[in-house]
Amino acid sequence: MNRTGTGRRAALGIGLAALAGALSGCSDGPAPGPPLRLATGPEGGPYNAFGKALARAVTASGRGVRLEPVTTAASVDNLRLLREGSVELALAMADVAEDAALGREPFTAPLTTLTALARVYVNYTHLLVPADGPVHDVGALAGRPVAAGAAGSGVQVVAGRILRDPGRAGGAEAPRERALGLAESVTALREGSVDALFWAGGVPTPALAALARERPLRFLSLDDRVGPLRERHGPVYSAVTLPAGVYGLTEPVGTVGVGNYLLARRDVPDGAVGELLRVVFDRWRELMGEVTAGARLEPRFAISTGRVPLHPGAVAHYRSVYD
Template sequence: MTSAELSRRRVMGAGLQVFAGALAAGCSAGPAPVRRLRLATGPEGGPYNAFGKALAQAVAASGRRLEIVPVSTAASVNNLRELDEGSVDLALAMADVAEDAVLGREPFPRPVAVSALARVYVNYTHLLVPADGPVTSVQQLAGRPVAAGAAGSGVQVVAGRVLQAAGLNDGPSPAAPRQLSLAASASALREGAVDALFWSGGVPTPALSGLARELPVRFLPLDGYVGALRERYGPVYTEVSLPAAVYGLTAPVGTVGVGNYLLARDDVPDSAVRELLQVVFERWRDLLREVTAGARLEPRFAISTGQVPLHPGAAAHYRSVYG
């Protein structure tokens, strides 16, 4: 064997060793690990819980290296506290509560470091009373027991603010709010344990549709309080209408609307946020089907998050897709 052939064999052998080493390194690295994100939703059977489960299923079906784990909670206020504590990575919350958290307003003792991924849909404030009962206006709730949402929920916040705007939080004969879940509120109204029921959610809310089939109810208009709420808390509150036909209504009923945000801790990686939003916008019809009828999710709507800043990953997603 000549010296040239020997040199050539040495070079080829070295090359094969390098190739084998690179191949082994590539195989040992394997696919990127699945990133698991815990999502604070709401009570079982509620709209946040339904949205969270639908989102988890949509992400799993997408094939992305991402997993969403829905966590049942009392909803908005509780969710922001869990985000602050770091026990969850994502949360759903009503816009008014989210702004309270970011600004450090009551019930939050200091600002909470969270950001928004999207405004996903609008809640409608419902105020129901028995149709054959004596209450025909908010003012007539003075001195009466009112189901005003579970402790730690966004319903409790908006109900308290409406009662305050109506002058029923204090004075000689204030309303008497009871902290009750939606299911417990419906039972209490049906049994006569309360004279009115507050709820904030999509339209129609199945539990209220069921209640309206069992008990003739009247929906009290609340749009007259939107101005006072906006003056005190800003444009987070809007005037909307429960449409005719839902719940057996024969005409629209004006009420208070407030958005719902999908939120994240600031330390959730931008890449995970961008992947999640890709799924949200690909599957928004499925996500909203069980939450609110006829809603659409559009970018110009999604980025309207008021005082709550967009997460950098969310801002990058909207820029890359919509310019």
């Protein structure tokens, strides 16, 4: 399904009320209600894959919720759709979700209806250039064209914060950011119309693994950017490592990690949230396999959603299962 228009928004209250009634009125388990719309990301991207896998898992579970994945531009777009009421659920990177919760740019006011269900996995920021090119660090990107993530994506947010570092040498020309999605970015780097490519996602990301098999690449270290990002934007950023062996790397490369949140409007019924989280934790191996290798989903990790409050239904779920 693609983005819905204002006509879908008008039905939001009716749909949620019907879902709440279905969930509360059945002693043997909730009856199927109207689908909860989940804002994911572009076709072929990890959010889209995760959303579709989650929808399949929910359907197979036989629980009283249904999901309808919605194709979007990803994080920033997803939060805007959540604010409008065009969707009830969304996936978003942690930094963008906190910006929305606090009303920071690119959002103009706090999104007071925003809650989190779980921190589901960590994105690894990838910054890669041709191995035979002159760029060996972020500073060498001054004045050069850089594929910096699709418009409305979380990749664009973290790439912009790294490229616009206030510590950049005085008078240095800023990199020329181009708003390109992953597939477009790979094509642009291959053809030489950009000198570097930013991506934030799981490891390995198949499109980048394929590119690395096709031509030698250099993955730039972002170790020195983690501290400044945390100072300016908080602990949503962490130090992580691209391991040796992935993408043909001969040694580890330090980079910036950003969590991914499964989010909901506060008016989604508590019962629906509980049923959804049961599916997420029952099927986490399958779901994580869609986005990143070797990831685990544990309660102590899942509840770490920073400045985005947990949905009351999520709080009740974690207390009932893990106390």
